[in-house]
Amino acid sequence: MEYFSSDALCNFSIDIFKKIGCSTEHAELAAGVLSSADLRGVDSHGIARLIGYIRLWEKDRINSQPNIRITHQTPSTAVVDGDQGLGLVVAPEAMKIAIEKAMNVGTGWVAIRNSNHFGIAGYHAMLPLEKDMIGLAMTNASPIVAPTFSKDRLLGTNPIAVAIPAENEPPFVADFATTTVANGKLEILQRKNESAPYGWVQTKEGSPSQSPQEVANGGSLLPLGGDRDHGGHKGYCLGAWVDIFSAVLSGANYGPWVPPFVAFLEPSPNPVGRGIGHFVGAMRVDAFRPAKEFKQHMDQWIRTFRDAETVAGQQKVLIPGDPEREQEQIRKEEGVPLLPPVIESLQQLAEKFRVEFPAKA
Amino acid sequence: MEYFSSDALCNFSIDIFKKIGCSTEHAELAAGVLSSADLRGVDSHGIARLIGYIRLWEKDRINSQPNIRITHQTPSTAVVDGDQGLGLVVAPEAMKIAIEKAMNVGTGWVAIRNSNHFGIAGYHAMLPLEKDMIGLAMTNASPIVAPTFSKDRLLGTNPIAVAIPAENEPPFVADFATTTVANGKLEILQRKNESAPYGWVQTKEGSPSQSPQEVANGGSLLPLGGDRDHGGHKGYCLGAWVDIFSAVLSGANYGPWVPPFVAFLEPSPNPVGRGIGHFVGAMRVDAFRPAKEFKQHMDQWIRTFRDAETVAGQQKVLIPGDPEREQEQIRKEEGVPLLPPVIESLQQLAEKFRVEFPAKA
Numbered sequence: 001m002e003y004f005s006s007d008a009l010c011n012f013s014i015d016i017f018k019k020i021g022c023s024t025e026h027a028e029l030a031a032g033v034l035s036s037a038d039l040r041g042v043d044s045h046g047i048a049r050l051i052g053y054i055r056l057w058e059k060d061r062i063n064s065q066p067n068i069r070i071t072h073q074t075p076s077t078a079v080v081d082g083d084q085g086l087g088l089v090v091a092p093e094a095m096k097i098a099i100e101k102a103m104n105v106g107t108g109w110v111a112i113r114n115s116n117h118f119g120i121a122g123y124h125a126m127l128p129l130e131k132d133m134i135g136l137a138m139t140n141a142s143p144i145v146a147p148t149f150s151k152d153r154l155l156g157t158n159p160i161a162v163a164i165p166a167e168n169e170p171p172f173v174a175d176f177a178t179t180t181v182a183n184g185k186l187e188i189l190q191r192k193n194e195s196a197p198y199g200w201v202q203t204k205e206g207s208p209s210q211s212p213q214e215v216a217n218g219g220s221l222l223p224l225g226g227d228r229d230h231g232g233h234k235g236y237c238l239g240a241w242v243d244i245f246s247a248v249l250s251g252a253n254y255g256p257w258v259p260p261f262v263a264f265l266e267p268s269p270n271p272v273g274r275g276i277g278h279f280v281g282a283m284r285v286d287a288f289r290p291a292k293e294f295k296q297h298m299d300q301w302i303r304t305f306r307d308a309e310t311v312a313g314q315q316k317v318l319i320p321g322d323p324e325r326e327q328e329q330i331r332k333e334e335g336v337p338l339l340p341p342v343i344e345s346l347q348q349l350a351e352k353f354r355v356e357f358p359a360k361a
Numbered sequence: 362m363e364y365f366s367s368d369a370l371c372n373f374s375i376d377i378f379k380k381i382g383c384s385t386e387h388a389e390l391a392a393g394v395l396s397s398a399d400l401r402g403v404d405s406h407g408i409a410r411l412i413g414y415i416r417l418w419e420k421d422r423i424n425s426q427p428n429i430r431i432t433h434q435t436p437s438t439a440v441v442d443g444d445q446g447l448g449l450v451v452a453p454e455a456m457k458i459a460i461e462k463a464m465n466v467g468t469g470w471v472a473i474r475n476s477n478h479f480g481i482a483g484y485h486a487m488l489p490l491e492k493d494m495i496g497l498a499m500t501n502a503s504p505i506v507a508p509t510f511s512k513d514r515l516l517g518t519n520p521i522a523v524a525i526p527a528e529n530e531p532p533f534v535a536d537f538a539t540t541t542v543a544n545g546k547l548e549i550l551q552r553k554n555e556s557a558p559y560g561w562v563q564t565k566e567g568s569p570s571q572s573p574q575e576v577a578n579g580g581s582l583l584p585l586g587g588d589r590d591h592g593g594h595k596g597y598c599l600g601a602w603v604d605i606f607s608a609v610l611s612g613a614n615y616g617p618w619v620p621p622f623v624a625f626l627e628p629s630p631n632p633v634g635r636g637i638g639h640f641v642g643a644m645r646v647d648a649f650r651p652a653k654e655f656k657q658h659m660d661q662w663i664r665t666f667r668d669a670e671t672v673a674g675q676q677k678v679l680i681p682g683d684p685e686r687e688q689e690q691i692r693k694e695e696g697v698p699l700l701p702p703v704i705e706s707l708q709q710l711a712e713k714f715r716v717e718f719p720a721k722a
Contacts, residue, residue, distance in 0.1 A: 072649065072650060074466060074467030074468075074645070074648040075436060075437070075465075075466040075467060076436070076437040076466045076467040076468045076648070077467040077468060077644070077645075077648040077649060079649050079650060104436075105435060105436040105437045105466050106435030106436060106437040106438040106470075107435075107437045107438060107468060107470055109467075109468055109644065111649050146669075147666055147669060147678055148678070148679070149671050149672060149675040149677070149678050149679065150666075150669040150670060150671055150672065150675075150678045151669075151670055151671070151672050152669040152670050154665065154666060154669055162598075162602050164605055164609075172601070172605065174598035174599075174601070174602060176592075176594075176595040176598055177595075178595075179592075180586065180591055180592040181592065197590050197591060199591050202672075205672065205673070206671075206672025206673070207672070224585060224586055224592050224595055224596070225541065225585055225586055225587075225591075225592070226586075226591060229558050230541055230558060230560050230561075230586075230587060230591070231537075231540075231541040231542065231585050231586070231596075233537075233679070234537040234538075234539075234585055235585070236681075237523075237535035237537055237681045238535075238599075240533070240535070240666070240681065241523050241535060243662075244525055244533065244659070244662065248525075248655060248658045248659055248662055249646075249649045249650065249655065250649065250650075251650055254658070254662055255662060255665050255666065256665065272658065272661065273658075283438070283470065284435070284438075285610075287435040287437070287438040288433065288438060288440050288472050288610045288611065289433060289440060289610065289611075289612055294609060294610065297609045297615070297633065297634075298605070298609055300633065301604075301605065301609055301615055301616060304515065304616050304617065305508055305511075305515060305601070305616065308507075308508060308511040308512075308513040308515055309511060309512055309513050310510050310511055310512070310567075311510060311511065311512050311563075311566065311567025311568070312566070312567065314510040314511075316510070317508055317509070317510050317511045318509070318510065318594070320597075320598045320601065
């Protein structure tokens with residue numbers, strides 16, 4: 001593990017995105033989303049994925065100069081076609097539209113098709129916060145999750161993020177995969193050679209398993225809850241909801257047709273829509289009650305939960321967003337830790353595109 | 362267990378609601394929501410709860426002639442004050458407003474305060490379906506759920522329901538508590554003298570437990586997922602989201618201040634808002650893409666999931682709403698089964714209000 005300054009990594013990503021043809025504006029936007037993930041401690045969605053995006057571009061599956069456009073709209077809704085652009089760029093552009101609509105009629109809701117992986121959902125959900133709006137972001141993803149009672153992989157980890165402003169407290173920012181765990185947690189166990197708790201994965205036959213290799217071996221992640229007895233059917237409902245809002249509303253691919261993020265797997269030859277789909281929303285707080293009043297009650301909500309009595313052995317009750325904010329504080333000072341294979345992949349990119357790779361912090 | 366005709370039970374509820382002063386329209390609406398729960402197999406939210414509503418009315422905590430009114434609005438949003446009315450009436454009235462707004466600007470979102478228990482969330486979410494709209498309904502509830510790492514009861518079972526229309530397939534209707542299980546499942550285990558799987562409840566000290574008596578003994582239900590290792594913090598995020606949308610947006614009570622449903626427990630003497638809160642929404646499908654196109658893709662989505670390969674021992678993969686629809690078919694023919702204590706409570710009401718109690722089917 002070596003540490004790098006987050007600014008230096010962000011500038012490196014900007015350089016690379018520009019090299020594949022992105023405008024400066026788009027390159028900065030995309031790099032900003034990755035950088036936000038690295039700062040917030042969501043390592044699986046930060047600069048570690050940069051090479052993945054580039055490989056998709058090399059296969060003509062990402063368009064670095066997309067014509068992102070509204071194909072249909074009403075005063076509170078729109079469908080955006082991302083023109084195969086980076087989800088890192090398409091999603092914030094779509095959120096801009098949602099925010100504008102919320103300014104006009106109270107809320108704005110945008111379904112997006114023909115996009116690609118959009119990075120961390122929380123980044124997009126947080127965009128409306130500074131305007132005293134609530135933000136919502138969801139996306140579908142490559143299918144590695146089996147619905148309850150099935151052994152087929154039909155859903156992605158399909159995350160949901162909700163960001164809600166407060167007055168003196170930091171905002172409430174929930175951002176979670178609708179599976180028991182995201183794939184990254186399994187990779188950590190693999191590296192440590194440890195087994196997973198039951199409820200995370202099943203074998204390709206659908207049997208309970210504790211092996212972190214299971215997904216790599218054709219098995220699947222389980223929806224949040226795990227098996228039926230532990231409420232896994234509710235996680236399946238959540239993942240399905242995200243899939244339908246992101247893709248059936250927008251005209252993107254859904255279920256097993258969602259194109260894979262990795263460039264070595266080909267998308268379905270018979271797609272049911274275009275690219276992957278997202279769904280974002282913005283709600284003006286003062287479309288419901290005066291913003292100050294709302295935010296003061298959010299402060300009280302947050303303090304009530306933060307001050308709740310803990311069970312023995314736990315230091316405190318967390319508010320959604322706390323762990324990421326703590327990481328951000330630490331990493332702004334100490335830098336972003338990168339694993340050797342990630343550093344190697346970035347050095348490869350540096351060489352290929354003749355861009356300088358930053359020195360360690 | 363004895364069986365009663367669902368129509369007869371519904372008429373009985375109408376009579377009782379009229380006796381406490383509800384208008385015919387409100388009585389029919391409220392009885393319809395209870396009846397829908399009984400038909401769909403959600404026994405805990407059907408006529409079994411009738412006496413609970415009446416007891417709250419007797420304690421002046423339910424107003425049978427509410428002046429339900431919009432206190433604030435924008436083209437796509439409203440806040441509704443339920444004037445302490447039955448949630449069974451207030452929520453459908455609020456959904457009407459959401460639907461009207463969706464007609465005008467694509468979507469409508471209504472936060473409701475000063476209400477009471479609204480019955481099954483799915484009923485309300487399904488109201489927009491016939492207009493080719495997606496429906497959404499959530500509500501907060503009396504606190505019996507501890508956030509992750511805490512032993513305090515700060516959240517209710519806070520359900521979410523999402524209803525999405527299809528073309529030839531029945532609609533997708535997800536309706537679930539944001540806990541591993543709803544309280545009713547524990548009551549069933551208590552009656553059978555069986556233990557619960559880990560992940561459902563914890564003791565009042567916050568220790569894992571398998572006792573279905575735990576909540577009655579001061580313990581708490583766990584958020585969907587169960588403990589931290591199984592994603593319980595995501596269930597906590599979901600429950601919190603529902604609480605904030607239902608109550609902080611509307612000006613209702615949130616967290617530990619949500620008034621109890623049972624009449625023998627008093628509401629907090631220092632409320633932070635009025636009554637309990639709900640949040641409902643309606644989205645016109647054709648605010649995104651032509652309704653027919655959307656619904657045909659929903660058919661394909663549904664068939665893809667229904668036809669997925671099952672794990673050994675399971676007959677089929679379910680679409681959210683399937684089990685309730687099957688129950689509805691059966692119960693329309695065979696009648697609604699009621700347990701002896703429920704029948705007794707209804708006979709008490711019959712006597713008290715001099716209304717005839719229906720004969721067995």
